[in-house]
Amino acid sequence: MPGHILALDQGTTSSRALVFDERGAVLGMAQHEFTQHFPRPGWVEHDPREIWESQLLAAREALAQAGVRAEETLALGITNQRETSLIWDRASGEPIHPAIVWQSRQTAAICDEWRARGLTERVREITGLVIDAYFSASKIRWLLDEVPGAQERAERGDLAFGTVDTWLIWQLTGGAHLTDETNASRTMLYDIAARSWSAELLEAFGIPASLLPEVRPSSSDFGTARAEFLGAPIPIRGVAGDQQAALFGQGCVNPGDAKNTYGTGCFLLSNTGAAKPASEHGLLGTVAASCDGPAFALEGSVFVAGAAVQWLRDGLGLIATAAESEAVARSVLDTGGVYLVPAFAGLGAPYWDQDARGALVGLTRGTERGHIVRATLEAIAYQSRDLVECIAADAGRPLEALRVDGGATHNAFLMQFQADILGIPVHRPKNLEVTALGAAGLAGIGAGFWADPAQFVAATSSDLDVFEPSMPEVERTERYEGWRNAVARTRSQLA
Numbered sequence: 001m002p003g004h005i006l007a008l009d010q011g012t013t014s015s016r017a018l019v020f021d022e023r024g025a026v027l028g029m030a031q032h033e034f035t036q037h038f039p040r041p042g043w044v045e046h047d048p049r050e051i052w053e054s055q056l057l058a059a060r061e062a063l064a065q066a067g068v069r070a071e072e073t074l075a076l077g078i079t080n081q082r083e084t085s086l087i088w089d090r091a092s093g094e095p096i097h098p099a100i101v102w103q104s105r106q107t108a109a110i111c112d113e114w115r116a117r118g119l120t121e122r123v124r125e126i127t128g129l130v131i132d133a134y135f136s137a138s139k140i141r142w143l144l145d146e147v148p149g150a151q152e153r154a155e156r157g158d159l160a161f162g163t164v165d166t167w168l169i170w171q172l173t174g175g176a177h178l179t180d181e182t183n184a185s186r187t188m189l190y191d192i193a194a195r196s197w198s199a200e201l202l203e204a205f206g207i208p209a210s211l212l213p214e215v216r217p218s219s220s221d222f223g224t225a226r227a228e229f230l231g232a233p234i235p236i237r238g239v240a241g242d243q244q245a246a247l248f249g250q251g252c253v254n255p256g257d258a259k260n261t262y263g264t265g266c267f268l269l270s271n272t273g274a275a276k277p278a279s280e281h282g283l284l285g286t287v288a289a290s291c292d293g294p295a296f297a298l299e300g301s302v303f304v305a306g307a308a309v310q311w312l313r314d315g316l317g318l319i320a321t322a323a324e325s326e327a328v329a330r331s332v333l334d335t336g337g338v339y340l341v342p343a344f345a346g347l348g349a350p351y352w353d354q355d356a357r358g359a360l361v362g363l364t365r366g367t368e369r370g371h372i373v374r375a376t377l378e379a380i381a382y383q384s385r386d387l388v389e390c391i392a393a394d395a396g397r398p399l400e401a402l403r404v405d406g407g408a409t410h411n412a413f414l415m416q417f418q419a420d421i422l423g424i425p426v427h428r429p430k431n432l433e434v435t436a437l438g439a440a441g442l443a444g445i446g447a448g449f450w451a452d453p454a455q456f457v458a459a460t461s462s463d464l465d466v467f468e469p470s471m472p473e474v475e476r477t478e479r480y481e482g483w484r485n486a487v488a489r490t491r492s493q494l495a
Contacts, residue, residue, distance in 0.1 A: 017059040019068050076443060086099045312372070316372075
C-alpha cells in the first residue's frame with residue numbers, strides 16, 4: 001500500500017516528528033527543544049502549551065521536509081515521555097498547573113506516606129510497580145492537593161488528567177480523552193492483569209475516576225487529527241510510551257527479546273510475552289505495546305543517563321556539546337579511579353532510593369576534566385549493567401546480546417565500554433530512530449499499512465553495528481566492583 005506514516009516523538013527535552021515509508025526509512029524529520037523548569041531543587045516541570053506548540057511545529061516541518069502532504073499520510077503514531085503528568089480544565093482546555101515531569105521528586109513525601117500506610121505490596125501486586133515519585137499517581141495527588149479547588153473540581157468531573165500522549169491526543173482531536181495501555185501502566189493506577197483502572201487504588205489515593213482517560217490497546221483508533229493542524233485529517237492509529245515503542249521498533253516482539261534505550265534516562269525492557277511478569281530483583285512489571293492481545297515486559301529504569309552529559313555541558317561547562325564527550329573521554333587512559341554516581345533524581349532500579357543524591361567518588365589532586373567526563377560516560381554503562389544483571393537473574397539465564405538505541409548510542413566509546421563491562425556483544429541498528437519507528441509501526445498496523453508485527457519487523461529491520469567485548473574478565477570484575485562500592489558509599493552517607 002503506497003503512503004506514509006507520521007510519528008510524533010515527544011520527549012523530555014524536545015519534541016520531534018518523523019515521516020516514514022513502508023521500509024521504515026526516514027523521509028523527513030524535525031526537532032524542537034523546549035524549556036526545562038526547575039522551580040526548586042529536585043523539582044522538574046514543563047509548560048504544557050510549549051510541549052503542544054513545539055510538537056505541532058515539528059510535525060509540520062517534518063512533512064514539509066519529506067515533501068509529503070497530509071493527504072498522503074495514512075496514519076499518525078504518538079510516542080511520548082512517560083509518567084509526566086498534566087491536569088487541565090475540560091471546558092477551556094487550560095492546564096491548572098505546569099506538567100510535573102517523570103524525573104521530579106517533588107512528590108516524594110506523598111510516596112513516603114503511602115508506604116507508611118502499608119500500600120507497597122498491594123501496589124506491586126496490582127500495577128507491577130513500586131511506590132515512587134517517578135510514577136504519575138503521586139503527581140496527580142500533589143496537583144489535587146496544591147492547586148486550590150482542584151479536588152472539588154475533579155470530583156465534579158470538570159478536570160481531565162493525562163500523560164503527554166493524552167494531552168497531544170486531546171489537542172489534535174479537539175477533545176478526545178484517551179490513552180493507551182503502555183502509558184496507563186506507568187501511572188501506578190492501572191491493574192495490568194485486569195487491563196483496567198484500579199478502583200481499589202483510586203480509592204486509596206483519593207483520586208476521582210472521572211479524572212482519567214479511556215484506555216485502548218496501543219494499535220487502535222485514537223481519533224483523528226483535525227485538518228486545521230496539518231492540512232488534512234489524519235487518523236491517529238498508534239500510541240505507546242517511549243520505551244515500549246522502542247521495544248516494538250527494535251523488533252523485540254518475542255519473549256526474551258531485550259533492548260536498552262539511552263536517552264535522558266536509560267531504560268532496559270525485556271519482552272515476557274503474555275505472562276504477567278514478576279521480578280525478585282528490583283525490576284518493574286509493565287505492559288508492552290501489542291496489536292493482538294495483552295503483552296508484558298520487565299523493565300529497569302535509570303533516571304539519569306544522557307542527562308548527566310547535559311549536566312557536564314550546561315551545569316559544569318566541561319564540554320561544549322554532548323558529542324564532544326567522546327573525544328574528551330578518549331583523551332585519558334581511564335578515569336583515574338573516579339566514579340560518578342549520577343543520582344540527581346534518586347536512584348532507580350534495582351536500588352529504588354528516592355533520597356539518594358549524586359556524588360563524585362575517588363577524587364584526587366590529579367583528577368582532570370577528562371577523568372570526570374569519562375567517569376560520566378562509564379556511569380551510564382555501569383547503571384545499565386545493574387539492569388542487565390537483574391534481567392538475567394529474573395530470567396534464570398544471561399543475555400546473549402543487548403540491542404541498543406537512543407541518542408547516546410552515537411557515542412562509540414560508550415558503546416564499546418558497554419560491551420566491555422557487560423561481557424556480551426552490543427547490537428546497534430543502523431537506523432537509530434527505533435522509538436519513533438515503533439510508534440509508526442503501531443499506527444501503520446492499525447491502518448493496514450503493515451499486516452501484522454511480523455511483516456512490520458521484516459520490512460523495517462536494519463543492518464547492525466556490533467560492538468564485541470574486549471576487556472579481560474579480571475578488569476571487568478574489578479571495575480564493576482568499584483562502581484558498586486561507589487554506589488554503596490553514596491547511599492550510606494545519606495542514610
